[in-house]
Amino acid sequence: MDALVASRITKRYTNHLALDQINLTIPQQTIFGLLGPNGAGKTTFIRIINQIINADEGQISIFGERLQQKHIGSIGYLPEERGLYKKLKVGDQLIYLAQLKGLSRKEATEKSKTWIRKFQITDWWYKKVEDLSKGMAQKVQFISTVMHEPRLIILDEPFSGFDPVNAQLITQEILELKQKGCTIIFSTHRMETVEDLCDDIALIHKSKVILEGSKKKIKNTFRTNTYTVEHKGPLNSTAVFELVSQRNLEDTFYRSVIKMKQDLNPNQLIRELTEITEVHSFIEQVPSMSEIFISLVKGESHE
Amino acid sequence: MNKIWLIVQREFLNRVQKKSFLIATILLPLIFPALMAILVYVAVEQKKNASKDVVYYVDESNKFMADTSKFIFKEFEGSIAAAKQSFQEDQSYALLHIPDFELSNPRGFTLYTKVNPSPNEIGDLEGMLENQIRELKLVKFNIRQEVLDSIKTDITIRTINVSEAGDEKTSDSKVLFGIGMACGIMMYIFIFVYGAQIMQGVIEEKTSKVVEVIVSSVRPFQLMMGKIMGLASVGLLQFLIWIILITTLSSVVLGFFGLDMPQQQMMNEMSQEYPDAQLQNQGTMEVLGLIGEVPFGYLIFNFLFYFLGGYLLYGALFAAVGSAVDSPAEAQQFMFPITIPMLIAYFGLFTFILDDPHGSISVWLSIIPFTSPIAMMGRIGFGVPAWQLFLSMLSLIGGFVFTTWVAARIYRVGILMHGTKINYKVMAKWFMMKG
Numbered sequence: 001m002d003a004l005v006a007s008r009i010t011k012r013y014t015n016h017l018a019l020d021q022i023n024l025t026i027p028q029q030t031i032f033g034l035l036g037p038n039g040a041g042k043t044t045f046i047r048i049i050n051q052i053i054n055a056d057e058g059q060i061s062i063f064g065e066r067l068q069q070k071h072i073g074s075i076g077y078l079p080e081e082r083g084l085y086k087k088l089k090v091g092d093q094l095i096y097l098a099q100l101k102g103l104s105r106k107e108a109t110e111k112s113k114t115w116i117r118k119f120q121i122t123d124w125w126y127k128k129v130e131d132l133s134k135g136m137a138q139k140v141q142f143i144s145t146v147m148h149e150p151r152l153i154i155l156d157e158p159f160s161g162f163d164p165v166n167a168q169l170i171t172q173e174i175l176e177l178k179q180k181g182c183t184i185i186f187s188t189h190r191m192e193t194v195e196d197l198c199d200d201i202a203l204i205h206k207s208k209v210i211l212e213g214s215k216k217k218i219k220n221t222f223r224t225n226t227y228t229v230e231h232k233g234p235l236n237s238t239a240v241f242e243l244v245s246q247r248n249l250e251d252t253f254y255r256s257v258i259k260m261k262q263d264l265n266p267n268q269l270i271r272e273l274t275e276i277t278e279v280h281s282f283i284e285q286v287p288s289m290s291e292i293f294i295s296l297v298k299g300e301s302h303e
Numbered sequence: 304m305n306k307i308w309l310i311v312q313r314e315f316l317n318r319v320q321k322k323s324f325l326i327a328t329i330l331l332p333l334i335f336p337a338l339m340a341i342l343v344y345v346a347v348e349q350k351k352n353a354s355k356d357v358v359y360y361v362d363e364s365n366k367f368m369a370d371t372s373k374f375i376f377k378e379f380e381g382s383i384a385a386a387k388q389s390f391q392e393d394q395s396y397a398l399l400h401i402p403d404f405e406l407s408n409p410r411g412f413t414l415y416t417k418v419n420p421s422p423n424e425i426g427d428l429e430g431m432l433e434n435q436i437r438e439l440k441l442v443k444f445n446i447r448q449e450v451l452d453s454i455k456t457d458i459t460i461r462t463i464n465v466s467e468a469g470d471e472k473t474s475d476s477k478v479l480f481g482i483g484m485a486c487g488i489m490m491y492i493f494i495f496v497y498g499a500q501i502m503q504g505v506i507e508e509k510t511s512k513v514v515e516v517i518v519s520s521v522r523p524f525q526l527m528m529g530k531i532m533g534l535a536s537v538g539l540l541q542f543l544i545w546i547i548l549i550t551t552l553s554s555v556v557l558g559f560f561g562l563d564m565p566q567q568q569m570m571n572e573m574s575q576e577y578p579d580a581q582l583q584n585q586g587t588m589e590v591l592g593l594i595g596e597v598p599f600g601y602l603i604f605n606f607l608f609y610f611l612g613g614y615l616l617y618g619a620l621f622a623a624v625g626s627a628v629d630s631p632a633e634a635q636q637f638m639f640p641i642t643i644p645m646l647i648a649y650f651g652l653f654t655f656i657l658d659d660p661h662g663s664i665s666v667w668l669s670i671i672p673f674t675s676p677i678a679m680m681g682r683i684g685f686g687v688p689a690w691q692l693f694l695s696m697l698s699l700i701g702g703f704v705f706t707t708w709v710a711a712r713i714y715r716v717g718i719l720m721h722g723t724k725i726n727y728k729v730m731a732k733w734f735m736m737k738g
Contacts, residue, residue: 052518052719072519072520081512081515083512084516100517
């Protein structure tokens with residue numbers, strides 16, 4: 001059973017089409033990266049999942065059921081535009097937000113105390129949010145997102161505003177939540193996060209999904225058969241590969257970027273290379289998510 | 304529904320736990336009577352202690368007879384130039400120059416002072432001179448004082464309300480006027496103060512960005528209604544405390560100091576000197592009796608109803624404005640159209656509603672929901688026919704259902720919009736937008 005299946009989601013605003021026939025499948029217990037440039041429609045899509053706005057067409061099912069009011073309690077949402085009540089004390093705030101998610105007062109109090117202890121911030125309980133630093137407030141905000149134990153957690157740019165130490169802490173928590181069975185949707189521009197954490201991704205561009213699948217599979221399709229080789233003595237293009245660039249490192253050592261011409265496997269290429277030169281290192285140039293992102297978005301916008 | 308209740312609770316606690324609420328609620332009913340008491344006390348003391356000013360006068364007409372009830376007059380024998388000279392060196396207050404005037408055309412009176420005299424003092428002097436000249440004229444035209452006195456008449460109309468049931472009730476339009484004005488002004492202030500608080504709260508939620516977290520848990524409509532109702536409950540609590548405080552305080556004060564109040568003391572003294580004042584005293588008692596006759600229960604019920612109704616009606620609009628803007632400064636331009644009907648009712652209160660509470664404009668203003676809270680409170684003391692009251696209440700309920708519906712449609716879009724340039728066209732677009 002998938003955590004979320006969106007089929008033909010369309011949302012139209014007066015002047016433009018925010019989402020155009022979006023189809024997405026988010027498997028359970030994965031970290032799903034929702035990527036896309038600004039204004040692509042990510043936030044609109046997330047708001048539809050959170051039932052803040054309604055889609056004009058299409059439907060969403062969540063854990064096999066059609067999305068309804070009652071699912072509010074099983075979704076945790078950390079919006080990009082986030083904040084807390086400044087004048088409210090941390091404890092009251094957490095209890096209130098959890099109650100709004102459907103927890104009883106007793107449960108809400110217990111859960112928030114557990115999390116406060118876990119993050120070792122018990123002395124903040126009676127502090128007003130306005131007296132906390134930005135990073136501290138972000139921690140409280142993260143607790144409020146996950147404390148009602150949602151099965152689906154949506155994080156919109158979760159690391160903005162976090163210092164590296166806190167970012168590390170939150171990353172740990174996210175991985176732990178995944179271990180426990182949660183599904184996490186990440187909406188972000190930060191490709192290193194995607195690289196590190198995400199299992200599956202979808203790229204939304206100009207209101208459409210232009211790329212979807214597991215990170216590994218996507219990387220495979222975007223392989224360019226390019227390799228970086230360090231070797232002794234200069235190298236020239238052969239029938240098997242084409243020399244893209246070459247740079248002298250020291251003495252007679254060179255670093256070259258080569259591209260396979262024929263449909264060979266890396267072993268065959270190494271065999272070919274060892275015959276003509278002395279190979280010191282051989283690395284396949286796998287495209288980073290960032291490169292894939294840029295090439296797709298740029299390619300689209302040139303059309 | 305359960306979630307609205309949570310929001311109501313939260314809003315209520317947020318406000319009530321603030322120190323400012325406690326201060327406003329407890330001090331306000333104390334501050335106003337205390338301020339009034341201090342002012343009255345100061346005024347009485349000043350009158351009591353004020354020594355009469357010395358006024359020198361130079362009388363060239365030989366017609367002036369000094370009346371010493373308000374000033375001490377001292378005649379200066381000699382020319383006005385010499386008088387001015389000596390006035391400069393003197394401690395006295397003023398120098399009055401009375402030239403030799405024609406009785407038919409009295410002119411040329413001059414008052415020399417070292418400081419600017421108050422209009423009251425000028426008035427006193429003018430009055431005195433006018434009286435004297437009038438008397439001189441009476442003599443000249445051969446009219447006797449008794450004749451003049453017999454012309455003067457004093458009539459007071461006693462007004463009695465005849466209700467449909469045929470009961471007769473004494474009423475005093477001055478008391479009703481006062482009650483109507485007080486209720487109307489209070490209504491205006493309360494709707495504004497509480498409405499502004501709703502707007503403030505909405506803007507705060509929007510600027511602190513907490514709103515998107517909240518609307519992922521509750522519907523925007525629930526959030527808006529929770530906020531409005533939470534504040535309404537704060538308002539009702541505040542009224543309740545005020546009513547209890549004021550009634551207990553005033554009964555304590557009246558029972559304790561009632562006989563020792565300065566005015567009453569003065570009145571007792573006067574009544575010994577002048578038997579006339581006895582009548583006046585009776586008049587005061589009558590007014591007190593009339594105040595006792597005003598149906599306060601009926602008044603309070605209506606006040607609360609119109610406060611709640613007016614507050615809900617305007618509160619929703621204030622919430623909509625708050626949702627559309629990013630800062631209170633930006634809200635100013637949208638406040639204007641909201642305040643216009645309130646202002647019409649408010650100024651109407653002073654210009655025609657209290658003067659003519661049963662005139663057709665007054666009646667219509669008290670039925671139209673946007674103006675009825677203030678207009679009806681102005682009229683209510685004078686007795687409003689049941690059908691008008693009923694129609695007014697019904698249209699007020701309809702009015703706030705309507706404004707809440709309109710406001711909710713703007714609110715749900717507005718709270719999620721940041722940094723957009725807002726005008727009425729944009730708001731209309733939001734209103735038309737599908738969920």
